[in-house]
Amino acid sequence: MLHITMIGCGAIGVGVLELLENDPQLCVDYVIASEGSKALVRQRLASFKRPPQVLTALPADARPDFLVECAGHRAIEEHVLPALERGIACLIVSVGALSEVGLVERLEAAAERGHTRIELLPGAIGGIDALSAAKVGGLDSVNYTGRKPAHAWKNTPGEQACNLDTISEATVIFQGSAREAARLYPKNANVAATLSLAGLGLDRTQVTLIADPHSDENVHHFEARGAFGGFELSLRGKPLLANPKTSALTVYSVVRALGNHAHAISI
Ligand SMILES: NC(=O)C1=CN([C@@H]2O[C@H](COP(=O)(O)OP(=O)(O)OC[C@H]3O[C@@H](n4cnc5c(N)ncnc54)[C@H](O)[C@@H]3O)[C@@H](O)[C@H]2O)C=CC1
Ligand SMILES: O=C([O-])CC(=O)C(=O)O
Incomplete structure (x- = not known):
């Protein structure tokens, strides 16, 4: 045990x-x-x-x-x-x-x-195994878009970018490097930082953040290109009731990682 x-x-x-x-x-x-x-x-x-x-x-x-x-x-x-x-x-x-x-x-x-x-741990995102393997051959670009319900951006600089209570359509609240995203949105920077560490680093990973009044999911989408070819992944995470900024997949990611250490076969 x-x-x-x-x-x-x-x-x-x-x-x-x-x-x-x-x-x-x-x-x-x-x-x-x-x-x-x-x-x-x-x-x-x-x-x-x-x-x-x-x-x-x-x-x-x-x-x-x-x-x-x-x-x-x-x-x-x-x-x-x-x-x-x-x-x-x-x-x-x-x-x-x-x-x-x-x-x-x-x-x-x-x-x-x-x-x-x-x-x-990969937490709320998937495809980290493929991205970090692709890095071995050389990556050209990694672009990440994080889309969350408007209320999930409360108490962030997203409040200055638009009125989160009244927007009627999906609104871009940030565009820039993962380093800048992490500085401005530290509590929502986990996925961007994970992609950066697995891939092209904080300065070359491009980030777009979107407040979406019609969404009830945390949607993480990224596209990577390099010597390996290209791939894109869209993950529509259900937020946890106890904290809407956090996707349920994060909990499963922890349980999976621990299980992989405990069990004879890891996957
Ligand atoms: N890698 C990923 O994809 C994700 C990472 N996260 C990160 O996971 C962390 C936890 O997220 P949640 O459980 O949703 O947050 P939460 O706010 O619900 O819980 C955090 C808990 O940690 C405790 N805590 C804070 N500082 C502490 C310290 N110095 N020592 C002991 N306890 C301390 C708090 O009292 C609170 O009970 C956050 O940093 C969050 O940014 C969250 C979602 C996805
Ligand atoms: O979806 C999640 O659980 C967390 C998230 O966006 C992040 O911290 O990058």
Whole structure:
């Protein structure tokens, strides 16, 4: 059985725990929550058959097989970097955080010192295997379009680009590089950052973001061209009820990654 520690227990974390509850090969022993959310997280986990212990930091003597981050940028600084130094393999969901200058290098250095590894999860997007394989032969272009319901862009610069409450048709709220998208839309930058890291990097990956008052899905579309030929992928993700900015596929992506480590055959 693999022993897991999970950082963050919001929309993704709870979804993952629900799906792992009856898995005999995976056990989440600890959930790391921020001090202010500990009580709420304990309440969320009260109905679980084998609720993990809720702590604010990994105990010094704990040695989980994997630490899974489902919390955000600050959690990478607070928990992932120290865990890597301790030799604990980490799975990261908040890939958008890696757009911060220098963070990729710091994660690599910490993993090297701890003789361990970091796995960036595909989360809400698919086709990352094909894109990163295509990169080996050389890529010419990667263009990504993210289309979400208008209300999913609340509290972002999308509010300055248009009136999200009254637009009557799909409206482009951003066009530019993945680096600029990550700077302006840090909470919606995970897919753009994942495509950039797998493909052409933050400066050469082109991003368009759209607020669509008629959509109830998070639609991720990208087109890649290079020596391998070309491909395009459109993924219409259902948002999670608990957080409409997050697609349900992200939860399944975490469960798949953990299952691949636990089971004899990985796919
Ligand atoms: N790779 C991808 O495709 C996707 C990645 N994400 C990312 O996953 C992360 C989690 O998403 P959701 O579960 O929807 O968010 P959420 O807001 O529902 O839950 C996040 C939880 O993490 C906790 N948290 C925040 N900082 C923490 C810290 N320093 N230590 C411990 N706990 C902390 C919060 O209290 C909250 O309970 C976000 O960073 C989001 O951007 C979300 C969707 C797709
Ligand atoms: O669809 C999702 O779950 C998240 C998303 O757009 C992003 O962070 O890039």
